[in-house]
Amino acid sequence: MATLEERIRVASGEGEADLLIRNARVVDVFSGQIEKKDVAIFGGVIVGFGDYPARETIDVKGDFLCPGLIDGHVHIESSMVTIPEFARAVLPNGTTTVIIDPHEIANVLGIKGIRYMAESAKGVPLNVFIMLPSCVPATHMETSGATLRATDLKRLFKEPWAIGLAEVMNFPGVIFRNPEVLKKIEMAGGKRIDGHAPMLSGKGLSAYLAAGIRSDHECSTLKEAEEKLTKGMWIMIREGSTARNLRDLLPLVTPKNSRRFLLVTDDRHPKELLEEGHINSMVKQAVEWGADPVLAIQMATLNTAEYFRLDHLGAIAPGYRADLITFDHPERFRVRKVFKDGVLVAEDGKMVVPSGKPTSRFGRGVGFQVKGSVHIGPLKREAFVLRSDEPLAKVIQLIPNQIVTKKAVREIPLREGVAYPDVGKDILKIVVVERHRGTGNIGIGFVRGFGLKRGAIGSSVAHDSHNLVVVGTNDQDILKAVREMKRMGGGLVAVSDKKVVASLSLPIAGLMTKASVSEVNLRLNTLHRAARALGCELPDPFMTLSFLSLPVIPELKITDKGLVDVNQFKIVPVFGEDG
């Protein structure tokens, strides 16, 4: 790291720059113009334009040069890989900075999980800033691995990487002034507080904003985004693996208001990371759909940096960090060279330096115990037996391609007071096994829509508390799935006839692996094929599974504490039409 003195000296023309990028069409996010010039870099920082003596020169021959892209809101856990592997996947796509919300790992490991994420970013050529999870656990109707109270966050806010409070999903908690929620907001002090308030409007939205929350990534309609914009929110346009809002929201963006828009992915699974890319795919898509290229780039660079007050990022100017990318043409936006801190790290879609291992031993997980997070006692299949005198049960009914479910009431086969799945009618058993504290909690219910004819599939990725969730045609295969997840320390599994037919181990908090994004993707493909072989026609049954325990999304869900009627926001008995 160069000193301030050295940097100024080289900028003034004395001494040698480290690198001169020549013949670049520089995208000036300040003026909105593109001009051909040379860019000098020293000590990882841009020091000037024009003719500088330099130790190394790279002629980019008229390629366009813009700031490294920034993802303003992403849960890296959704990609199931560690930060070094995530970096290796997104850097060739031009992403040099991510603002992460480690909400998932925090639900499993609490502060330890957040610190592990921070540590594992050290030494990796990707800027990683952390918004502190605001809602751990998400509800009282489930058992999470940790509880983060305001006082817990207080210490973390002192860390340089902790730049704000992450999406305050508990918007009723804000509007109805839950003291603990307000304490967290007050604790954030002057730091940014991200919002998460789908469909909230009118006075409810005003109340939410009066608390000081200033962004939202849940807008799905123009009207919703318009109101949020006018009420002072930065609009994070999201294009995740499933939730995709770019096409719907883009028409709202004009040169007059564009500074208030940011691009984010929220969740990108390995498949989309590999096939579409990352923020670069959003820039390209925006331009295809009519956005001015510089404006699209601003939404992926300067705007995000300004919102998060990352003063040295998001622009090409003296004093800014030399996180830069070249691309072929604004219409195609094919990323060619990626420079992180002035070092060429990726080219033509491939890393050209080692992806970077964390320099911190804690980042490598040593001393942090991020593994071994599955804590359950010995289990027998009797644990999954459900008894009833009456046959009518509330059944979770999937809706294709959505994470909301419906409540269906169906007759369940009973034999000697024991309820059984009805595979012919696609009524399968679903269980959620608490896996953090060894409480022995098991939620048992029924689900329609998976279509499994035999076997079971299970996941330790199960929003938001990440207990073990399994859907199966019989208790023995369900038990095998649970035991396999326990053995792996977490992961995804497909079981048939008491045998594991496919799996992906996710030993880090039961959420992530040290494997690469492409290895994970291969494993996932195998798992999907296995599920199909068992009769399941869903495009991504494991993702579907992972949202069935999320008790904040209507209508019927299940946690380790039992079946949850989300509209009533309470635990209800499986049997009986009412309650």
Place this chain on the structure above:
Amino acid sequence: MATLEERIRVASGEGEADLLIRNARVVDVFSGQIEKKDVAIFGGVIVGFGDYPARETIDVKGDFLCPGLIDGHVHIESSMVTIPEFARAVLPNGTTTVIIDPHEIANVLGIKGIRYMAESAKGVPLNVFIMLPSCVPATHMETSGATLRATDLKRLFKEPWAIGLAEVMNFPGVIFRNPEVLKKIEMAGGKRIDGHAPMLSGKGLSAYLAAGIRSDHECSTLKEAEEKLTKGMWIMIREGSTARNLRDLLPLVTPKNSRRFLLVTDDRHPKELLEEGHINSMVKQAVEWGADPVLAIQMATLNTAEYFRLDHLGAIAPGYRADLITFDHPERFRVRKVFKDGVLVAEDGKMVVPSGKPTSRFGRGVGFQVKGSVHIGPLKREAFVLRSDEPLAKVIQLIPNQIVTKKAVREIPLREGVAYPDVGKDILKIVVVERHRGTGNIGIGFVRGFGLKRGAIGSSVAHDSHNLVVVGTNDQDILKAVREMKRMGGGLVAVSDKKVVASLSLPIAGLMTKASVSEVNLRLNTLHRAARALGCELPDPFMTLSFLSLPVIPELKITDKGLVDVNQFKIVPVFGEDG
């Protein structure tokens, strides 16, 4: 002050708002649109739009409503009044926030002067944020009342009102890496660092910016502003009492780049405050010269708030402070009502509440000793005698309406080895008496351009060290002027035949008075008339005088240490063509 809980409650529609502003055409600085709506206020903060029950309702009958205006860079000392009186002058013009650089009082009183400014803003209905003076003293060629080193600033940076490092005028000090200058920059940490770099360009500018400086208010040409914009500076467009750049720079501003432009006054003297107004005059002027009204308002509100990270200012939205103004029409921009923290403080050009006295006793000057800053021993007129054997002297030649001067060489009348003014040829004597530390330093020289036929005029406002500067036709009147300034504890004075013919006492640091802006203006008019009666034709001889001791502005200046050749940046003898 309402609690967060109360604010959210009222925003949600429970309970009563304090005030509902009805039928306002609200300028939405986020979307760039203007829409008719009602604005609800509680606890000094905007809580929502639309129908709210409220204790008080004000129907503004279709008037436009925009955020209170912000002056991004102003030296209040130039208005010669205290903060409460400055507030009383600018609030009716719609200014609700000022970012001040107390450079002048810091040169006299150091940290004490800065703290006095901060304290005297308490209880005044004007947001006052302070950028810490970076260059005290301005040069080594003068004696100031204080020296502010990096270590002195360190403690001040912890104060909530200290939001950054003020204009780093010493740009050679940055470019050539003066360790003390760099230390101050490093001390600012992540806070804003304002620039001041007239005409700096190319690698010099890049070096300056590589230090982390991010704004400039000294652009005078389009080309200059264009380079600074592209290199990452926020451009503060200045319209002071003398330096006026709006007309020249406005053509550069487009919807694509306008977020990087701010409006500032830098220095506004009583006359212009009274006759033109404040930031409102700039908005009006910009619109007259073709700017989109919302864009002009953004430059006076949101942009400035964003640059300085004043998150709760500069917009009309839930959670923002209710600093609001109404005006008749975007084309005329006549400010009608001014609300500070939701309270109507001014209407139709007049304060409607007491202007506010500082609630802090220190703010009233008690315990701070901001008075009594003129420290000089007994003086006789022999002190002003200048001896020489040779008649050729370097004479400061005024240039009409400029603060730069020329070096002229003229023959000075000598009698018995003593040099005398040559009133017939408009060669007058100028003296600078050190007044901070009682060093006895007196700089003596000659000046052309004042045209006094008799008497003398003097000022304790004398940039940047604010020693006593007097121009006179004879030593006795010069002495009288010095003695009167000493008696007043600082101020401006016109003397004729050893009698004071007009004066303005400025007892606070020799720079400011507790009188109102209009009282000061009346006194200044009297002083100007007196100077005219003595033969001086300059429009503002006292202001001209106040810049003659500023040794950073070419070409020939004078300080308590003697005559300064600014181009050589050194003290030179008065007599002899060379040296």
